[in-house]
Every structure is written in C-alpha cells, then in structure tokens.
Amino acid sequence: MQGHSILWSLQENWRRFYKMKKEENFETATINTWCPGCGNFGILAALKEALKELSRKHGKENIVMVGGIGCHAKILDYVNVNSFYGLHGRTLPVMTGIKLANPKLQVIGFAGDGDAYAEGIGHLIHAAKRNTDVTAIVHNNGVFALTTGQATPTAAFGFVDKSTPQGNLENPINPVKLMLAAGATFVARAYAGDIEFLKEIILKAVAHKGFSFIDVLQPCVSFNNTFALYNKKVYRMKGKLSFDEAMKKADETEKIPIGIFYEHHKDSYEEVAFEKRNLLKS
Amino acid sequence: MKEEFSVLVGGKAGQGIKWAAETLGKFFTYSGLEVFVYHDYESVIRGGHNFSIVRISKEKVYAHLNKIDVIVAFDINTVKLHEKKLAKEGKIICDVSLKHEAEKLTKKKIIALPLNKFGKSANAAGIAACLLIRGFDTYELLKIIKDKRISENIVAVNEIEQILGKKETINSKHKLKINKKREFLNGSETIAEGLIAAGLQRYFAYPMTPSSIVLHYLAKQQKRFGLAIQPENEIAVANLALGSAYAGCKTAVGTSGGGFDLMHEALSLSGMAEIPFVVVMAQRAGPSTGVPTYSSQSDLMSVINAGHGEFPRFIVAPATIEDAFYWSSRAMNIAWQFQIPSIILVDKMITESDQSVELDRKKTKNMKFNIAFPGSISKAVKVSSNEHDEQGFTTENPEIIKKMQEKRMKKRENLIKFLHQEKRVRFLGELNSKNIVFCWSSTLGALVEAKKMTSKKFEIVAPIILEPFPKGEIRKAVSNAKKIICIEANATGQLASLLKQKLCIDPIKILKYDARPFDPLELARKLEEVL
Numbered sequence: 001m002q003g004h005s006i007l008w009s010l011q012e013n014w015r016r017f018y019k020m021k022k023e024e025n026f027e028t029a030t031i032n033t034w035c036p037g038c039g040n041f042g043i044l045a046a047l048k049e050a051l052k053e054l055s056r057k058h059g060k061e062n063i064v065m066v067g068g069i070g071c072h073a074k075i076l077d078y079v080n081v082n083s084f085y086g087l088h089g090r091t092l093p094v095m096t097g098i099k100l101a102n103p104k105l106q107v108i109g110f111a112g113d114g115d116a117y118a119e120g121i122g123h124l125i126h127a128a129k130r131n132t133d134v135t136a137i138v139h140n141n142g143v144f145a146l147t148t149g150q151a152t153p154t155a156a157f158g159f160v161d162k163s164t165p166q167g168n169l170e171n172p173i174n175p176v177k178l179m180l181a182a183g184a185t186f187v188a189r190a191y192a193g194d195i196e197f198l199k200e201i202i203l204k205a206v207a208h209k210g211f212s213f214i215d216v217l218q219p220c221v222s223f224n225n226t227f228a229l230y231n232k233k234v235y236r237m238k239g240k241l242s243f244d245e246a247m248k249k250a251d252e253t254e255k256i257p258i259g260i261f262y263e264h265h266k267d268s269y270e271e272v273a274f275e276k277r278n279l280l281k282s
Numbered sequence: 283m284k285e286e287f288s289v290l291v292g293g294k295a296g297q298g299i300k301w302a303a304e305t306l307g308k309f310f311t312y313s314g315l316e317v318f319v320y321h322d323y324e325s326v327i328r329g330g331h332n333f334s335i336v337r338i339s340k341e342k343v344y345a346h347l348n349k350i351d352v353i354v355a356f357d358i359n360t361v362k363l364h365e366k367k368l369a370k371e372g373k374i375i376c377d378v379s380l381k382h383e384a385e386k387l388t389k390k391k392i393i394a395l396p397l398n399k400f401g402k403s404a405n406a407a408g409i410a411a412c413l414l415i416r417g418f419d420t421y422e423l424l425k426i427i428k429d430k431r432i433s434e435n436i437v438a439v440n441e442i443e444q445i446l447g448k449k450e451t452i453n454s455k456h457k458l459k460i461n462k463k464r465e466f467l468n469g470s471e472t473i474a475e476g477l478i479a480a481g482l483q484r485y486f487a488y489p490m491t492p493s494s495i496v497l498h499y500l501a502k503q504q505k506r507f508g509l510a511i512q513p514e515n516e517i518a519v520a521n522l523a524l525g526s527a528y529a530g531c532k533t534a535v536g537t538s539g540g541g542f543d544l545m546h547e548a549l550s551l552s553g554m555a556e557i558p559f560v561v562v563m564a565q566r567a568g569p570s571t572g573v574p575t576y577s578s579q580s581d582l583m584s585v586i587n588a589g590h591g592e593f594p595r596f597i598v599a600p601a602t603i604e605d606a607f608y609w610s611s612r613a614m615n616i617a618w619q620f621q622i623p624s625i626i627l628v629d630k631m632i633t634e635s636d637q638s639v640e641l642d643r644k645k646t647k648n649m650k651f652n653i654a655f656p657g658s659i660s661k662a663v664k665v666s667s668n669e670h671d672e673q674g675f676t677t678e679n680p681e682i683i684k685k686m687q688e689k690r691m692k693k694r695e696n697l698i699k700f701l702h703q704e705k706r707v708r709f710l711g712e713l714n715s716k717n718i719v720f721c722w723s724s725t726l727g728a729l730v731e732a733k734k735m736t737s738k739k740f741e742i743v744a745p746i747i748l749e750p751f752p753k754g755e756i757r758k759a760v761s762n763a764k765k766i767i768c769i770e771a772n773a774t775g776q777l778a779s780l781l782k783q784k785l786c787i788d789p790i791k792i793l794k795y796d797a798r799p800f801d802p803l804e805l806a807r808k809l810e811e812v813l
Binding site: 028029030060061062064066069074076077080081082083084085086087090092093094095096097098099100101102104105122123126273274277278280 | 483484486502504505509511513514515517518519520521522523524525526527528529530531533547548551555655656657658659660662663664665666667668670674675676
C-alpha cells in the first residue's frame with residue numbers, strides 16, 4: 001500500500017514538475033506558421049523570456065495579451081497566456097477597456113505597423129495622450145505581409161510592392177517621434193534580432209506606470225528582408241535622453257539607435273479616472 | 283382642474299425653454315398628476331426656434347398633443363408658429379414688448395407681463411404666470427426651483443404673482459402637495475437606471491444626439507456604479523466595451539445611427555468571440571447626418587442586419603419611457619447569460635421626452651453569471667475574432683468551424699426558449715378584433731392616444747422584442763384579422779417588411795418621415811380613413 005502511495009506521489013510530483021516546465025515555456029499546441037527565419041520569432045523568444053519573469057512577479061493569470069490582425073497577432077496562438085485576438089487596428093481600445101475593467105491585470109498589446117500606424121493610428125495617439133497603463137509592442141516590418149506585400153505607413157519612399165509597383169509615393173512616418181509628440185511616457189525602439197535587449201526593454205516597459213510604447217524593427221523575410229541592413233546599422237543606446245535629445249535621436253538614419261528614447265512619470269489614466277470619480281458629488 | 287391640459291413653451295435656444303418645460307413637468311409630477319413632455323429643438327446652441335409641449339392629465343399619458351391651452355412665448359416666432367394650435371379658450375403669455383406684434387398675429391387672448399425684466403429668470407416668471415392663470419398655487423413651485431439663480435427666480439415668481447393677483451381673478455387655488463417619490467424622468471434616465479439595476483460597471487460613449495443624455499446622466503452617477511468614459515470615437519467605444527466585458531465588467535455603450543455604423547465590425551466580433559455587448563441605439567432621422575435633433579424609426583433593418591457573418595443577437599425596442607427601464611436591465615442580463623450582443627433600440631421620442639414614471643425596481647435584478655475572466659482562473663482565457671476551437675485557438679479545420687458555428691447559432695434557439703417567459707409583444711385595445719394595428723417603439727404612445735380619439739375598434743399589436751422575432755404570438759394575434767395596418771415613422775415600413783418576411787403578412791402602411799413624431803389627432807384621422 002505504502003509503496004503504491006510513494007510511487008503515486010512520485011508520479012504526481014513528476015507530473016507537476018513536467019507541467020510546470022511546460023507552462024514555463026508558454027507553449028501551445030498550435031503549429032507555428034510564420035515563414036522560416038521571420039523576425040517575429042525573435043519577438044516571440046524575447047516575449048517568452050520576459051513572461052517568465054512577469055509571471056513570477058504578477059502571476060501568469062494576471063497577464064493579458066491583446067493582438068490585432070496580421071502576422072504579428074499569431075503570437076497570441078503561440079503563447080499560453082490570457083489573450084484577446086481582436087480586430088485589425090483596434091488593439092489599443094481593447095487594451096484600454098481591459099485595464100479600465102481590472103487595473104490589476106498587466107496588459108501587453110501587439111500590433112503590426114499596418115494595425116498601429118494605418119488602420120488604428122488614432123487609437124495609438126489617444127492611448128499615449130491618456131497615459132493608459134498598458135504596453136504596446138509594434139511589430140514594424142514596413143509591409144503588409146499576411147496580405148502578401150503592400151506598403152504600410154513605415155514603408156520607405158520608392159518601396160516597390162504589389163500595391164505600388166511604380167514605387168511608394170509617400171514618405172514614411174517616424175513612430176518614435178510620433179509617440180514622443182503624442183505625450184507617451186515611455187518610448188522605445190527595439191530590434192527583433194537583438195532578443196536579449198528586446199526582453200530587457202519589454203520588462204522595463206511593463207514595469208513603467210503609464211503608457212509604454214516599443215517600436216520593434218522586425219524584418220519580413222518574404223516581402224521586406226531588412227536583416228542585413230539592421231545588423232549593420234542598429235546599435236544599443238546608453239544613458240538617458242531629454243525630450244529634445246530624444247526627438248533628435250529619433251531622426252538618426254545613418255546608424256539606427258535602439259533602446260529607451262524617453263521615460264517620465266505621470267499618473268496613469270486609470271488612477272486619475274477612479275480618483276476623479278470619487279470626487280463627484282453624489 | 284379639467285381632465286387635462288397642455289402648455290407650449292417656446293423661444294430661442296439659450297432662453298431656457300427646456301428648463302421651463304421640465305420644471306413644469308416636475309411640478310405636476312410631484313403633485314400627483316401624469317405628465318408627458320416633448321422637446322422640439324434645432325441643431326443650434328443659440329437662436330433658432332425651440333419649443334416644448336407639456337401635457338398634464340389625471341390619467342396616464344403617453345404622447346403630447348398639438349392642441350394647446352397655454353402658450354408661454356419668449357419670442358414672437360413662438361406666437362407666429364404655434365397660435366394655430368391654441369384651443370378656443372387658449373391664452374398666450376408673453377413679454378410686454380411682444381404684445382403689440384402678437385395682437386396683429388392672433389385674436390386669442392394675450393397676457394402681456396414684464397417677463398424680460400427678470401433677465402435670465404424670465405423663464406421662471408413665464409411658468410409662474412402659466413400656473414397662476416390655470417389656478418395653481420406657486421408656493422410649491424419655489425420648492426422645485428433649485429438652481430444657481432434661486433434667489434432671482436424667487437423674486438421673479440413673487441413679482442408675477444403680485445401682478446397677476448391684481449390683474450387676473452384666481453379661482454380657488456389648487457393646493458398641491460409635493461411628493462418626490464414620484465419620478466419625472468426622460469427615457470435616457472430610465473435606460474441608465476435599468477442598466478445600473480442590472481449591475482452596470484462601465485459605460486462608454488461618444489457624444490451623439492439623441493443618445494448623449496444617457497452619457498451625461500451616467501457620468502454624474504459614476505459613484506453609484508463604476509466609470510462612464512468618452513473615448514476618441516465609436517470604434518474605440520465598441521472595442522473598449524469588448525475589452526472591458528472580457529475582463530469581467532458589465533459594460534454598455536450608447537450611440538445613434540451613424541455611430542452604430544462605426545461599431546458594426548466590433549458587433550460582429552462580439553458575435554464571434556461570444557463577448558456580451560450591450561448597445562443603447564437611439565435612432566434619429568437619417569440617412570447620414572440626417573436631421574440630428576429629430577426623431578425617426580428608420581434603423582430597425584440596420585440593427586437587425588448589422589455586422590458581417592452570422593451570429594445570434596437580441597434586439598428589444600421598449601415602447602415607453604417606463605418600459606425602457608425594465609428592458610434595459612433585461613437586455614444587459616440577456617447579453618451576459620447568452621454571451622451575445624444585445625441592442626436596446628429606442629429613438630429620440632423615448633430618450634429625450636420626459637414622463638412621470640414609477641419604476642418597478644423589484645422586477646430588475648443584478649444577476650451573476652459563471653463566466654471565466656482573465657485573473658479569475660489559473661487557465662488562460664483566450665477569445666478570438668478568428669474562427670477558433672473551444673480553447674480559443676485559431677482554426678481552419680472545417681469540422682471545428684462547423685461545430686463552432688452551430689454552437690453559436692444554438693444560442694438563438696436557447697434564447698427563444700428563454701424569452702417565452704417574457705411579454706415579447708404588447709396587445710392593447712379590442713383584443714381579438716378583426717382589425718389589427720401594428721406599431722413599434724415610441725409610436726405606441728401616439729397610437730394609444732389616437733385610439734382614445736376614434737370610435738373605430740381595433741387591436742394594437744406592438745412587438746417589443748424584434749430579434750428573435752416573436753412569430754408565434756403574432757401569428758396567433760392575426761389569425762382572424764380582416765384588416766392589418768402597420769404604423770411606423772420611416773419611409774419604407776421596416777416592421778411591415780419584417781412581418782412580410784417572417785409571416786407573409788402584407789399590412790397597409792401608414793408612414794411618417796418628416797422627422798417629427800406622429801401626432802395622435804392626425805393619426806386618428808388617418809386610421810378612420812383606412813379602417
């Protein structure tokens with residue numbers, strides 16, 4: 001009898017250990033369908049590393065991922081964490097809604113450059129203006145990939161693709177400058193090819209109280225392969241920048257700086273909303 | 283007092299017309315009488331022409347009449363536009379400066395008083411005069427005028443009383459006892475109260491007439507329920523609401539036709555991800571911007587068909603301001619019980635008209651539902667706009683797609699069964715009559731009033747729940763009918779086309795699409811022609 005029960009408890013412990021081990025990798029049964037070598041793999045790897053620390057700190061059940069529509073959003077199917085797979089361009093309002101409903105949740109949103117800078121650019125600016133305490137990670141590859149290659153707002157002038165075979169007629173926007181101007185309290189740029197640094201930035205962004213924004217340079221191996229370019233040009237920034245320095249730094253193109261451009265502290269929207277409500281005359 | 287009478291208050295935007303009408307409404311409601319107040323205003327902030335009609339009666343009233351006993355005119359335009367509506371013995375109250383011009387326009391009795399002397403309190407002076415000439419005591423009025431200009435208002439009321447005391451013979455004054463237990467509310471307020479009663483925690487809305495008053499009211503009531511927030515646009519509103527409901531808060535949004543159009547994609551997401559989504563959809567005259575501050579019933583097909591793909595939804599069109607309270611609370615609970623979108627379809631006649639009401643709070647409940655939220659269980663809670671399996675992971679597998687589509691559509695059948703306990707259709711008038719008159723939403727008010735004015739016998743059938751459509755009850759009601767009429771404030775007969783689609787009924791249509799509500803007198807005349 002006793003032998004059985006020891007064996008059972010060993011088995012149970014092993015099962016628990018095994019389960020924990022599996023959970024720790026946040027794996028799901030979904031088959032990954034990103035193109036081999038896609039920049040998104042770097043973001044997924046950095047996220048999983050960051051999630052290990054975040055779940056220890058906040059509890060895995062208190063982390064929520066939100067995504068838009070596009071290659072980036074498949075990340076939700078590949079990570080076994082609470083998730084809201086929403087509409088194209090509407091990641092930010094869903095994130096704000098979740099945070100306003102339950103401020104205890106740590107909300108990390110994922111959007112493509114088409115999502116964040118085309119379809120839903122208004123929401124991005126308003127989330128920054130509001131200083132909602134959420135983290136927005138933009139997979140910026142300069143191209144609509146899942147729809148097989150059209151220019152996005154970050155596509156370079158002259159970029160040739162299916163929708164602009166004569167070359168892109170528009171100049172790209174600078175997401176870092178845009179977010180600085182919109183009043184985001186945490187503005188960073190990262191590179192999918194520098195996983196360790198991306199993980200660090202994600203952790204700092206989530207720890208930041210208020211709206212945090214990370215523009216992740218993400219090569220698209222099929223429609224806009226920028227790996228070689230970024231590997232040559234990207235460098236890690238050191239030290240803190242003032243707002244004006246950050247604006248200037250964001251313009252650099254000879255070399256591409258990655259890291260935190262700007263961070264400052266301000267009460268988050270949720271804090272203010274609940275506080276103001278309590279001041280109402282009843 | 284006589285059985286009933288009506289007062290029209292008119293003037294320019296900015297002269298406090300609405301305040302004057304509402305104060306009269308409160309006065310009579312708290313005095314134990316029944317009141318209905320209709321507000322007609324243009325899309326301007328200052329100037330233009332605004333008027334409100336206050337109908338006071340001993341019996342419950344559901345609509346205003348265009349037969350007026352007293353006009354309180356704050357400009358000459360009011361006399362010009364409305365003197366025809368005055369009854370034989372009707373009187374016009376106006377400022378002394380308007381007397382000469384008014385006399386040229388009408389032969390009706392004019393009571394000229396120095397109203398403008400009181401500046402911004404001219405409206406208080408005007409309604410005091412109105413009460414006095416109808417033989418009411420103004421003492422109780424002072425209790426209701428709680429306002430920034432309270433002292434100026436009191437001076438105005440007292441001076442008017444002195445003047446009229448000399449000039450007019452006040453018969454035995456009606457002594458009225460103020461009882462604030464009776465409520466004087468507009469439909470926006472009853473909807474908001476219904477949502478709160480069902481456990482509302484978050485309300486999101488972008489301003490749009492005639493739904494904005496729900497936002498204004500809830501913004502003031504935040505301490506009682508949670509947060510009321512105005513995001514950047516209606517697309518944000520809908521997606522915030524879905525995020526909020528996913529995270530466990532009972533949430534609602536409010537809008538009108540154009541804003542609702544922007545929410546269609548999120549409505550479809552609510553259907554796919556099975557997230558409760560409650561929409562207060564207050565119709566106004568369209569298409570497009572249309573006539574922003576006027577009423578219409580032209581969005582029934584829009585809400586029934588909104589959103590791509592196929593998914594079950596609940597649509598209720600409360601017919602009265604009082605009903606809006608009960609049905610808003612039901613709509614919230616149904617959205618959560620079935621995890622579906624739930625639309626409260628109203629119009630300007632409901633959201634912006636006032637009525638004396640008694641809300642039956644015992645009928646509403648803040649129900650708890652066993653739904654998993656992020657943070658509430660250790661397992662990951664995944665929702666998706668993609669077709670997904672039971673765990674929420676994206677799928678393109680035809681068997682799972684079929685199974686999930688059937689799972690969602692099954693909720694419609696369950697909803698139909700569940701709704702059997704509700705009064706899905708209102709039957710009024712001569713039940714089992716050979717003549718059946720259909721109507722929906724606020725038109726019921728005008729029809730009930732019209733019925734009192736005609737000797738024609740007919741049964742009123744007003745479907746309250748429009749999706750899932752209560753086919754069985756309606757089929758039974760029309761089984762012996764010889765003549766079927768459908769009354770709607772739109773140009774195509776949208777309920778009529780639903781009746782045709784669902785039950786092969788082809789009613790005679792009485793339609794009105796001048797952005798004004800049905801006038802009971804006019805409606806009675808039309809019914810007599812047709813019946």
